[in-house]
Amino acid sequence: MEDSTKYQRYQRQTVLKEFGTEGQDKLFQAKVLVVGAGGLGCPALQYLSAAGVGTIGIIDFDVIELTNLQRQTLYSVEDLGKPKAATAAGKLKSFNPDILFPVYNVKLETKNALEIIDEYDVIIDGSDNFATRYLVNDACVLLNKPLVYGAVLRFEGQVGVFNLTDQETGCMTNYRDFFPQPPLPSSVPSCNEAGVLGVLPGIIGTMQATEAIKVITGIGKPLCNKIVSYNLLNNLFYEFSISPAKEVNVNIPKTKLAFLNFNYEWFCGAIDEPLEISPEEFDKLRLKEKINIIDVREIDELPVVVEFLFTQIPLGSFEEAIAEISIDNRIVIFCQTGKRSLAAVKMLTEKFPACMAYSLQGGVEAWKKHCNKSLHSATIKS
Amino acid sequence: MGINVLLFGQVADITGKDILKIPVVKNTNELNQLLEKTYPALKSIKYSIAVNKKVIQENTALHNEDTVAILPPFSGG
Incomplete structure (x- = not known):
C-alpha cells in the first residue's frame, strides 16, 4: 500500500500524540489471537480489526445459534448454523481488507495449542469454560505470551492482563495466581443457565481489545497483575491486584511434554x-x-x-x-x-x-x- | 467499627447482598468460617479473597475498617 494512504484510515488515532504513526506501525506489525468468537470475541475482533492490527487469528469450533445473536454482534440470522470463526473472518475482512485473518475452525486442545499460540504476540481469552481458560493460561505461561483475560456472567464482568511483567515491580502473574484451582463444575453456572445481559460482553470484550492495543503500542498502563471487575447494575468498577502465589505454580506444566499430557477437561472436572x-x-x-x-x-x-x-x-x-x-x-x-x-x-x-x-x-x-x-x-x- | 465485605457474582446471589458489614474478626480464616456458618451454601463453592484490594492465598490478619472482597470465578464468554 502507498505510504500516503496507509495511515489515512487511522488518522483519528495517529493524530493522538501518544499514539502517532509509531503506534499505528506497531499495530500493523502485531499478531493477536482471539480465543472464542462469541460474546467477548465479537467486540474484541471488531475493534482490533478497525484499529488495524495486522494479523488477527480467530479460533472457535462452534456454529452460530439463534441464542447467540443477542450479544454476538458480528452474526446475523442468515449465518445460523455456519461456523463462527470463518463467518467472523468473512465479515471482518469486508470491514478491513488489509488485515490477515487466519481461521482455526477447531477446538483448542493441548495437541494444537502451543503451535497455534506460538504464532501470536498477544492472546485474548474470550472462551466460555474453565478447561479452555486454564489451558490458554498455561500455554501462555509456557510460551511467555501476554494474555488478556475477560469473563462475564449475568451482570458482572472481569478483565485483566496476565503474563506481562509490571515495569515498576518486575512482577508477573497468571490466571492461577487469581484462581489456583478450578471450581467444581456443578458449582458454577454458565451463561446458558445463569444468563448474561447482551451488552455486558460488549463492554468487557471491548476492554480486552483496549488492553491488547495498550500492550502492543505501549501507551498507558495495561491492567498488568490487576483485575477490574465491573457490575453494570450499580456501575461499580472494582480494581484489585494479584501477586505471584508460590503454591500455584506447582500445578502448571513446566515443559511442553508435561503440557501435552495434562488433561484440562479432567482437571476442571468436565469429565470423570x-x-x-x-x-x-x-x-x-x-x-x-x-x-x-x-x-x-x-x-x-x-x-x-x-x-x-x-x-x-x-x-x-x-x-x-x-x-x-x-x-x-x-x-x-x-x-x-x-x-x-x-x-x-x-x-x-x-x-x-x-x-x-x-x-x-x-x-x-x-x-x-x-x-x-x-x-x-x-x-x-x- | 467492623469489616466491610464486598460480595461478587454467585456469592452475592447466595447471600442476596453485595455488601456486608461484619464485626472485626482476627483473620480471613475466621471470616470464611463466619460467612459459611451464616450462608452454608458458600461451603460448596470456591472463591478467591482480596484484602484491601490485594488477592491473598494464605490466611491474612484483618483489622478494623479493612475491606474484603469475596470473588468467585466465572467463565462465561
Missing part, C-alpha cells in the same frame, strides 16, 4: 476419569507412553516385579514422600490387591488435583494373572 486402571489398560499405557509407576507395598512383599521399572514407597511413608513425586507424566500406583494403591491415588490427587494417577485394579495379583493368561493365549495361537 476413573481412578482405577485395568491390567490390560495398564499394559497398553506403559507401552504407549512414559509413565511413573509406584509400588506402595512393603519392601519385602511378594511377588517380586521385574517386568517394568517402578519406585517403591510403602503406603505408611507415602504421605511424607508425596511432595517428591513427579506428576509430569501419568502415574500408576500398585499394591498386592488394589486397595492400598487406591488409597495412595486418593492422597495424591488431593495433594495435586492436576495429576493423572490411577490405581492398578486388583493389584499385582490381577496383573500377574492377566500376564499368564495373555502368555497362554499367545502360546495357543502360535
Whole structure:
C-alpha cells in the first residue's frame, strides 16, 4: 500500500500524540489471537480489526445459534448454523481488507495449542469454560505470551492482563495466581443457565481489545497483575491486584511434554476419569507412553516385579514422600490387591488435583494373572 | 467499627447482598468460617479473597475498617 494512504484510515488515532504513526506501525506489525468468537470475541475482533492490527487469528469450533445473536454482534440470522470463526473472518475482512485473518475452525486442545499460540504476540481469552481458560493460561505461561483475560456472567464482568511483567515491580502473574484451582463444575453456572445481559460482553470484550492495543503500542498502563471487575447494575468498577502465589505454580506444566499430557477437561472436572486402571489398560499405557509407576507395598512383599521399572514407597511413608513425586507424566500406583494403591491415588490427587494417577485394579495379583493368561493365549495361537 | 465485605457474582446471589458489614474478626480464616456458618451454601463453592484490594492465598490478619472482597470465578464468554 502507498505510504500516503496507509495511515489515512487511522488518522483519528495517529493524530493522538501518544499514539502517532509509531503506534499505528506497531499495530500493523502485531499478531493477536482471539480465543472464542462469541460474546467477548465479537467486540474484541471488531475493534482490533478497525484499529488495524495486522494479523488477527480467530479460533472457535462452534456454529452460530439463534441464542447467540443477542450479544454476538458480528452474526446475523442468515449465518445460523455456519461456523463462527470463518463467518467472523468473512465479515471482518469486508470491514478491513488489509488485515490477515487466519481461521482455526477447531477446538483448542493441548495437541494444537502451543503451535497455534506460538504464532501470536498477544492472546485474548474470550472462551466460555474453565478447561479452555486454564489451558490458554498455561500455554501462555509456557510460551511467555501476554494474555488478556475477560469473563462475564449475568451482570458482572472481569478483565485483566496476565503474563506481562509490571515495569515498576518486575512482577508477573497468571490466571492461577487469581484462581489456583478450578471450581467444581456443578458449582458454577454458565451463561446458558445463569444468563448474561447482551451488552455486558460488549463492554468487557471491548476492554480486552483496549488492553491488547495498550500492550502492543505501549501507551498507558495495561491492567498488568490487576483485575477490574465491573457490575453494570450499580456501575461499580472494582480494581484489585494479584501477586505471584508460590503454591500455584506447582500445578502448571513446566515443559511442553508435561503440557501435552495434562488433561484440562479432567482437571476442571468436565469429565470423570476413573481412578482405577485395568491390567490390560495398564499394559497398553506403559507401552504407549512414559509413565511413573509406584509400588506402595512393603519392601519385602511378594511377588517380586521385574517386568517394568517402578519406585517403591510403602503406603505408611507415602504421605511424607508425596511432595517428591513427579506428576509430569501419568502415574500408576500398585499394591498386592488394589486397595492400598487406591488409597495412595486418593492422597495424591488431593495433594495435586492436576495429576493423572490411577490405581492398578486388583493389584499385582490381577496383573500377574492377566500376564499368564495373555502368555497362554499367545502360546495357543502360535 | 467492623469489616466491610464486598460480595461478587454467585456469592452475592447466595447471600442476596453485595455488601456486608461484619464485626472485626482476627483473620480471613475466621471470616470464611463466619460467612459459611451464616450462608452454608458458600461451603460448596470456591472463591478467591482480596484484602484491601490485594488477592491473598494464605490466611491474612484483618483489622478494623479493612475491606474484603469475596470473588468467585466465572467463565462465561
